[in-house]
Amino acid sequence: MKVRREATAPKPPRQAPLKLGPATDTLISQGAHFLGSTKKDLVAEAVRVHLDQRREDLRTGMVEALNVLDGSLTPDVMLMTGLTAEEIEAFGGINELPAPPPCGSPAPPCAVCATTWALRPRQ
Template identity: 45%
Template sequence: MATAVTPIKVDAHIDQLISHAAHFLGLSKKDVVDAAVREYIDNHRAEIRQAVKEALRQLDGPVASSVTLLTGMSRAELDEVGGFSERE
């Protein structure tokens, strides 16, 4: 399976750190970033899993809860623009 290459933006200082690490480790910048992201996700897996569970819990609730999660609007803001009945 071919993988897509997608550029990411980092500030100049981080780019310099990535470049130095790649040079001294004999790796490409892509390999350094790949390893770093994988390590970060592994180290924060429990937090990520908890956030996913919370999002799913909100999405499985009433429509209003789903809309607040997806839009970032508060329940009060939703009510101001028409809101949702409890049946929805």
């Protein structure tokens, strides 16, 4: 017996509820009412305006995040271990040369293997 599957259209993203305090909800309700708008439209516009006004703060945050993820192993090890760059150097630093993972896998090493290999004592 064959099971027949019908093609279904992709589901639209579901809307997530926004949890607000009662005072904020009252402000939004009153603002939307007196502006002749829906609460949803008022909040959407307010978020767009707020983010536009704080564009430089957003850019700064993105640059800081990208600096952490610079493609070297040191930031990865810092994130996984909680060590600072200075503490990693005190342990002998990180060997950035590519090498087979300790697990012997031909694929790129998993995060644990990469960290273990990077922090191994240098000869």
